[in-house]
Amino acid sequence: xxxxxxxxxxxxxxxxxxxxxxxxxxxxxxxxxxxxxxxxxxxxxxxxxxxxxxxxxxxxxxxxxxxxxxxxxxxxxxxxxxxxxxxxxxxxxxxxxxxxxxxxxxxxxxxxxxxxxxxxxxxxxxxxxxxxxxxxxxxxxxxxxxxxxxxxxxxxxxxxxxxxxxxxxxxxxxxxxxxxxxxxxxxxxx
Amino acid sequence: xxxxxxxxxxxxxxxxxxxxxxxxxxxxxxxxxxxxxxxxxxxxxxxxxxxxxxxxxxxxxxxxxxxxxxxxxxxxxxxxxxxxxxxxxxxxxxxxxxxxxxxxxx
Amino acid sequence: xxxxxxxxxxxxxxxxxxxxxxxxxxxxxxxxxxxxxxxxxxxxxxxxxxxxxxxxxxxxxxxxxxxxxxxxxxxxxxxxxxxxxxxxxxxxxxxxxxxxxxxxxxxxxxxxxxxxxxxxxxxxxxxxxxxxxxxxxxxxxxxxxxxxxxxxxxxxxxxxxxxxxxxxxxxxxxxxxxxxxxxxxxxxxxxxxxxxxxxxxxxxxxxxxxxxxxxxxxxxxxxxxxxxxxxxxxxxxxxxxxxxxxxxxxxxxxxxxxxxxxxxxxxxxxxxxxxxxxxxxxxxxxxxxxxxxxxxxxxxxxxxxxxxxxxxxxxxxxxxxxxxxxxxxxxxxxxxxxxxxxxxxxxxxxxxxxxxxxxxxxxxxxxxxxxxxxxxxxxxxxxxxxxxxxxxxxxxxxxxxxxxxxxxxxxxxxxxxxxxxxxxxxxxxxxxxxxxxxxxxxxxxxxxxxxxxxxxxxxxxxxxxxxxxxxxxxxxxxxxxxxxxxxxxxxxxxxxxxxxxxxxxxxxxxxxxxxxxxxxxxxxxxxxxxxxxxxxxxxxxxxxxxxxxxxxxxxxxxxxxxxxxxxxxxxxxxxxxxxxxxxxxxxxxxxxxxxxxxxxxxxxxxxxxxxxxxxxxxxxxxxxxxxxxxxxxxxxxxxxxxxxxxxxxxxxxxxxx
Numbered sequence: 018x019x020x021x022x023x024x025x026x027x028x029x030x031x032x033x034x035x036x037x038x039x040x041x042x043x044x045x046x047x048x049x050x051x052x053x054x055x056x057x058x059x060x061x062x063x064x065x066x067x068x069x070x071x072x073x074x075x076x077x078x079x080x081x082x083x084x085x086x087x088x089x090x091x092x093x094x095x096x097x098x099x100x101x102x103x104x105x106x107x108x109x110x111x112x113x114x115x116x117x118x119x120x121x122x123x124x125x126x127x128x129x130x131x132x133x134x135x136x137x138x139x140x141x142x143x144x145x146x147x148x149x150x151x152x153x154x155x156x157x158x159x160x161x162x163x164x165x166x167x168x169x170x171x172x173x174x175x176x177x178x179x180x181x182x183x184x185x186x187x188x189x190x191x192x193x194x195x196x197x198x199x200x201x202x203x204x205x206x207x
Numbered sequence: 208x209x210x211x212x213x214x215x216x217x218x219x220x221x222x223x224x225x226x227x228x229x230x231x232x233x234x235x236x237x238x239x240x241x242x243x244x245x246x247x248x249x250x251x252x253x254x255x256x257x258x259x260x261x262x263x264x265x266x267x268x269x270x271x272x273x274x275x276x277x278x279x280x281x282x283x284x285x286x287x288x289x290x291x292x293x294x295x296x297x298x299x300x301x302x303x304x305x306x307x308x309x310x311x312x313x
Numbered sequence: 314x315x316x317x318x319x320x321x322x323x324x325x326x327x328x329x330x331x332x333x334x335x336x337x338x339x340x341x342x343x344x345x346x347x348x349x350x351x352x353x354x355x356x357x358x359x360x361x362x363x364x365x366x367x368x369x370x371x372x373x374x375x376x377x378x379x380x381x382x383x384x385x386x387x388x389x390x391x392x393x394x395x396x397x398x399x400x401x402x403x404x405x406x407x408x409x410x411x412x413x414x415x416x417x418x419x420x421x422x423x424x425x426x427x428x429x430x431x432x433x434x435x436x437x438x439x440x441x442x443x444x445x446x447x448x449x450x451x452x453x454x455x456x457x458x459x460x461x462x463x464x465x466x467x468x469x470x471x472x473x474x475x476x477x478x479x480x481x482x483x484x485x486x487x488x489x490x491x492x493x494x495x496x497x498x499x500x501x502x503x504x505x506x507x508x509x510x511x512x513x514x515x516x517x518x519x520x521x522x523x524x525x526x527x528x529x530x531x532x533x534x535x536x537x538x539x540x541x542x543x544x545x546x547x548x549x550x551x552x553x554x555x556x557x558x559x560x561x562x563x564x565x566x567x568x569x570x571x572x573x574x575x576x577x578x579x580x581x582x583x584x585x586x587x588x589x590x591x592x593x594x595x596x597x598x599x600x601x602x603x604x605x606x607x608x609x610x611x612x613x614x615x616x617x618x619x620x621x622x623x624x625x626x627x628x629x630x631x632x633x634x635x636x637x638x639x640x641x642x643x644x645x646x647x648x649x650x651x652x653x654x655x656x657x658x659x660x661x662x663x664x665x666x667x668x669x670x671x672x673x674x675x676x677x678x679x680x681x682x683x684x685x686x687x688x689x690x691x692x693x694x695x696x697x698x699x700x701x702x703x704x705x706x707x708x709x710x711x712x713x714x715x716x717x718x719x720x721x722x723x724x725x726x727x728x729x730x731x732x733x734x735x736x737x738x739x740x741x742x743x744x745x746x747x748x749x750x751x752x753x754x755x756x757x758x759x760x761x762x763x764x765x766x767x768x769x770x771x772x773x774x775x776x777x778x779x780x781x782x783x784x785x786x787x788x789x790x791x792x793x794x795x796x797x798x799x800x801x802x803x804x805x806x807x808x809x810x811x812x813x814x815x816x817x818x819x820x821x822x823x824x825x826x827x828x829x830x831x832x833x834x835x836x837x838x839x840x841x842x843x844x845x846x847x848x849x850x851x852x853x854x855x856x857x858x859x860x861x862x863x864x865x866x867x868x869x870x871x872x873x874x875x876x877x878x879x880x881x882x883x884x885x886x887x888x889x890x891x892x893x894x895x896x897x898x899x900x901x902x903x904x905x906x907x908x909x910x911x912x913x914x915x916x917x918x919x920x921x922x923x924x925x926x927x928x929x930x931x932x933x934x935x936x937x938x939x940x941x942x943x944x945x946x947x948x949x950x951x952x953x954x955x956x957x958x959x960x961x962x963x964x965x966x967x968x969x970x
Contacts, residue, residue, distance in 0.1 A: 018213065025215050029223050036227050036250055040234035045242050052246050055227075059253055062223070065214055066264040071272045075256075078279050083249065083286050090290045091242055094297050108954065112236055115957050116229065122964045123225045129968075131221055136213035140264055145272050153269050154276075165280045172284035176291040236953045244949075309947030 025065065032058035045091045049084060056080040067140025070150045220261040228254035241293050241303045245286060252282045319386050325376035328369050329386050329403040332413060332463060335365040336456035340449050347445035356428030359448035363424045363455050367417035374410050381830060383407075385465045385533070392468075399530055404465035406831045411664060411824075412462035412596055419588045419671050420455050422802040426679050427451065427580035429798035433686050434578055438488055447487060447578070454480035458589050462596060466530035467520055470597070474516065474561065477590045482506040484585060485577040498576045505570040512560015512567055519553035522546065536603035544608065551604055551611035554597065555618070562594025563645050564622040564652060569895055571645055575637040579682030582637060587644050587674035592667050595648065598655040599663055602832050606658070616656025620760040623649030625892070627767035631774065632888025634875075635705050636681050639775050643731065644674060646764060650746050653757055658836035659749035661825040665817045666742035668824075672813050673730035673739055676806035680724040683795045683803065684710070684779060687717050691791035704788070707775065712784035717794045721780050723807040728776050730810040732769035733852045738813030744845050745817065749836055751844040758844070765848045769855025777863035 035054035042048050056079045063072035143149060154162060227250060234247030256275045263271025297303055319326040339362030347355050377384070383406030392399045427447070435441045457480055461473025486502030520530070526542045527535050539547070558564065563571040563586075574586050585591070598605065598615060605612045623646045630642035647670050654663035688704040703709060714721040730739035743765065750758040784790040794800070817824035829835055862876050875885065887893070944955075 021212060021214060025219070029219070032223060033226050033230070036230040039250065040230060040238060040243070040247060045240055048243050048246060052250065055250065056253065059227075059257060062220070062257065063260055066220070066260050068260050068263065068272045068275075071256075071260060071275050074276065074279065078283060079249075079253070083283055086286060086290060087242065087246060090294060093294070094242070094303055108237075108950065112233075112954060112957075115954065115961055116233060118961050119232070119957065119964065120225075120229055122961065122968055123229070124222065126964065126968050127218060127221045127225060131216075131218045134216035134218055134265075136216060137264060139212040139214055140267065144264070144267060144269060149269055150272060150276075154273060157270075158273055161277060165277060168284050169280060172287045176287045179288070179291040179295050232953075232957060236950055236957060305949045308949070312945060312947030 028058050028061050028065070032062065046088075049087050049091055052087075053080050053084050056084070065139070068145035070145055070147045214264075217261050217265050221258065224254045224257040224261070227251075227257070239304050239306060241296075241305050242290075244305060245289050245293070249282060249286060252278060314385055315387055319384055322384065323376040323380055325372040326380075326384055326386060326405060328372055329405055329463065330388055331369045332366045332373075332403075332417070332459045333456055335362045335369070336452045336459065338362060339452040340456070343445055343449045343452065347449070352432060352441070352444045353428065355445050355448050356424070356431070359452050360421060360424035360428065362452055363417055363421040366455065366459060367414070367421050370410065370413045370417050373405055374414065377405055377407065377410055383533075383831060397524075397529075399466055399468045401469060402465045403463045404532065405463070407827050408596075408600065408664070408831045409462050411668070411828070412592075413459060415592075415668055415671050416455065416458050416462060416589050419675050419806075420458075420584055422805055423580050423584045423588070423675060423679065424448075424451060426583075426682075426799050426802040427578075429796050430580055430679075430682055430686065431578065433689075437686075437689055438491060443487070447484075450480055450483045450487070451580075451584070454484065454585060454590075458593070461593055465532055467523060467532070467535075468530045470600075471513075471516060471520060474557075474593065475513065477585070477593060478506060478509045478513070478561070481509070481574070481585050481590055484581040485574045487577055487581065492576055501570075501573040501576040505574050508567050508570040509560050512557040515553040515556025515560065519550050519557065522550045522553065526550065532600070539603040539607050542607070547604060547608040548611055551601070551608050552614065554601060554604075555611065555615055558594035558597055558615075558652070559618065560594075561597075562591045562648050562652065564594070564618050564649060565625060568622065568626065568645050569898060572638050572641045572891070575635070575641050579637070579678060579685065582641070583675045583678035583682070586641065587678050588671035591644060591648055592651070592671070595651045595655060595663055595667055598652065599660045599832060602655070602658070602660055605656075612656050612658065614656070616653045616754065616757055619649045619652030619654070619656055620757045620764075621649070622646065623653065623764045624760050624767070627764050627771065628888055629891050630771040631767065632875075632885055632890075634707050634889075635703075636684065636707050636710075636775065636779065637678070637705055639707075639771060640674070640677055640681060643677075643768070643771065644670075646768065647674065647731075650743065650761060650764070653761060654746040654749060657749055657753045657757065659746065659838075660832045660835045661817065661828045661837065662742070662745040662749055664828060665824050666746055668816060669730065669738035669742040669810070669813050672806055673727045673737075673810040676723060676803060676810055677727040677731065679799070679803055679806065680720050680727060683720045683799055684713065684717070684724070684792075686795060687713070687720065687792035688788050690793050692788035694791040694793075695787040707778045709786045710779045710784075710789050711782045711786075712780070712789060713792055714780040716784075716790075716792050719794060719800055720803070723803045724780070725776060726807045726810055728772040730813075731772045732856060733765055733848060734769075734856070735849060736814060738810050738816075740849070741814035741817065744848060747848050748841045748844050749838045751841055752838040753836070762844075762848055762851060766851040766855045769852040770859050773856045773859035774863050777859060781864055 032055055035051045035058060039048045039051035039055065042051065056075060060072040060075045060080070063069075063075060231247045231250035231254060234250065235244050238244055238247070256278055259271040259275045259278070261271075263269060293303060296308060300307060316327050339359050342358055343355055350358075383404060385402050385404050387400050387402035389401050390398065391401045431444055431447050435444050454477060457473050457476025459473075461470055461477060464470040464473060482502045482505055484502075485505050486499045489499040489502070490496075492498035492501070523535065524530065526546045527538055529535070556567075560567040571586055571591070575582055577585075605615065626642040626645035626649065630639050630646065633639045633642065647666070651663045651666050651670070654660075654666065685704045688710060692704065726737065730737040733740045733743040735741075747758065747761050747765070750761050825835060825837055881888075
């Protein structure tokens, strides 16, 4: 019992800390690494909740693929050392108030609606194991999977199209990129 | 030997999820780097996924976990296209500051 | 009854829809083929259509003589709403047959005359293409007037009422771009229409009240139930009907349109404003005599308005110099006689005078048209002397009697009939009215008898001014007679004016007994030597006085003042200026109305209020959209903050629900 609480506490602290770290660090590279940590922590929470398949899927897809993509882009675009934020007019105050209100509200909501819940048993593998998940997926959610395939196909094609490179035409000194082809007038870097 | 292990009540899981969501939203609102903003969006997705799984465990059904699968796929697609856009914008403006793409003013 | 039922009574009754269909065919043929046909053909078709309507009416007359009862011939259902239904049906009874005979008979003669008159007129006004339009309108008028007199319910009568008003407007403004100031004719037409509209307003109110009181518009039902409605309702209905009658028949106070209506061609004045349309009011009063019998106050009003109009118009006629204006005011005066007769209950006297007046007034107008065209011809032959000559001004005439003898003789017959000299038709009809007035109401009798004197005076003033003395202008010296197509209807009408007294000879009373089959309580006073002698004596006195003033010495040049103006002085000025009634109406009605329409409603309300509201709504929307667009800052983070705000609001709502 106590062991459960210790494990849970550790994982929870890890998750929240890495999330906060992500938004606080200056370098985008460190932010990526923090987020990866967050994902792993959440994956462990999934395990605790009896969802082994989802947990490993999370690590594989999120931490393993999406974050690698983010990492590539960060590397490519150069990690610029930017300020933490340059707030717009009164944004800090308004933002602070709203966030506080949101926090208070949601904690209150959770506590009142879901307070006093019993301890749930650890779900066995029969709930979230690959076999069960796969069965339900094919039996009930066949169509969404299908559509999801299309969605991913479209996303792939879109990503390719958006970043295509056109060879230079007559009269142009260099080639153009497909979207936002005309360079806007340069703005001053702050 | 069969030991029934109990996990903490779902209240705490939901609290963690709320905090993660809030942190993600703070990141979206207050940071200037476009890539960090995207990552904060992914963080928010993650928080929502946690809620789904929590309730799947609560009701002892597997449907919540399946939804997480869909959310993950959609988030992946979204991240891909969004990053492609970021790359494209960078190529023409040489900047990934989100305040530099405010032509839709007024 | 349906057509098949009346067929069984007498087959001739089924011909009754033809009185409408023949003029309608005339219109259609003229409209469709008119451009291709020669002018004589167009005019002949119109006259034949009108003539065929007359022939059909003769058939109906023979049928009704045999049958004796009123017949309602239903042609088609017109309106059926709930419990209310009105149908298009014809009423063939003695009164309507008399009216139909007058309208179609005199109408046909005037059509024939107009063939010749308009032939010259379009050439004089340099627009031959307008010939066809004239006859289309003319046939349309016959159609509408037939509809009016043959209707068997008030609603259909009102349709005909409006139709003749429309045709009057169209025909008065026939030369719409000509006339003094270039717009006078159109303005005269507009004035006629608008003043008529005021009368129509009265008729409409009366129709509403009739429907409210009786629940139907059918004559039979209304007249048989007439004694049962309340006095107040009967008074209201009859007074509003009277308003319409004064509008259409040009009595006080709505007579002002008729003198200006002389701007139309002369056949129009003859047909519409002498013989038929203006008598529609008399027809309405006689037809509604059952209603007027219930309300003696209204009948009294009717009689007094008629008598006052008679005197008032006669005084104005004395001071006019335009040959057609004299006849216009004479028309108002004579219709005053008819209305007065109808008001005191002598319906057969009113209808008798209507018939006789149709004869001699149409004769007078047509002969006046002949005179006018003769003067125009004379002016052309004499060469235009540089100044524009008004062919209608009597001061430009004179000495015509031996130059256009035929016109002179028929005009003389007409004037004698108008003055009420025995044994022409006018004498008998007027005498009947005056005798009835003598036994009923001495005040009205006095007015009517005084009117006899004035009538004879202005009629013979006109005769002496136009035909006797020396010719006062070159044009008058060179006049020539009109063509037979114009003179033959004149001769026919003169003949009718001569022998028309036989229709209702004092003791025989054939018209009275004929009409009594339809109209109840016809007042019929016995022959009275005193009143008859007084009227005849005053008429002869008027002729003598006119001769003394105008005939003894020939008048001077056209611009010398009228001989009687020295004697009467300011009274003559008043007569000449129509007693300033038009100016009075203009001051108290027309100007405030124009002010209201143009300034108040036009500028203030229309421009400021309505346009202002529309513009301000647009302006406000633009203002707010301008405000809203400031929210679009273009910065992503602001949008995210806005989303957070929305989220917080929803959260708060759910938490505290």
